[in-house]
Amino acid sequence: MSDFNVEITWQHAPRAGHPDDYGRSHQWRLTGGQTLRASAAPDYAGDANHTNPEEGLIAAVSSCHMLTFLALAAKRGFKVSSYRDQATGTLGKNGQGRMAITGVVLHPVIAFDGAAPSGEELDKLHESAHRNCFIANSITAEVRVEPTE
Known part of the structure; x- marks a missing residue:
């Protein structure tokens, strides 16, 4: 069988004017070193320019x-x-x-x-x-x- 590893990193980034006060953007780092910008879907306060x-x-x-x-x-x-x-x-x-x-x-x-x-x-x-x-x-x-x- 195979194992697969992904590293997810997130850092607090304030969202001025929003009561929940945290950004949804983060990174997915895949085994081969590729990094993808990710976020929540736009309907859930995410960044539409990032993969959700x-x-x-x-x-x-x-x-x-x-x-x-x-x-x-x-x-x-x-x-x-x-x-x-x-x-x-x-x-x-x-x-x-x-x-x-x-x-x-x-x-x-x-x-x-x-x-x-x-x-x-x-x-x-x-x-x-x-x-x-x-x-x-x-x-x-x-x-x-x-x-x-």
């Missing part, structure tokens, strides 16, 4: 599906030349009445170099990618794949 945890989760689901799809397609002899996804996530109340990402919808657009899978083969590739995506298997939100032609 909700976007990070949706990106992780989309990225995991794509990487799993690419591996499965290669294994079956299909060469993907490009992959783009306009993923969306919904924040709402879960079954326990708590705020959560309750759904993620992936909208992959995929181009192939050479032979492309039939519609049925493409559906099976997406089903298998979803079933084997580590991140989708780790969350309770419903994840749907709606390929775009």
Whole structure:
């Protein structure tokens, strides 16, 4: 198995005129040294110019599906030349009445170099990618794949 490490750092920065008096901006430092500026979502007093945890989760689901799809397609002899996804996530109340990402919808657009899978083969590739995506298997939100032609 694998372990993954992320360092989160935050420093108090006053928010003049706000009763809660703390900023939401912070940094995510990933294992490879990459640092991302993060914040709460704008609806929760965050900085719209920074990544928020909700976007990070949706990106992780989309990225995991794509990487799993690419591996499965290669294994079956299909060469993907490009992959783009306009993923969306919904924040709402879960079954326990708590705020959560309750759904993620992936909208992959995929181009192939050479032979492309039939519609049925493409559906099976997406089903298998979803079933084997580590991140989708780790969350309770419903994840749907709606390929775009």
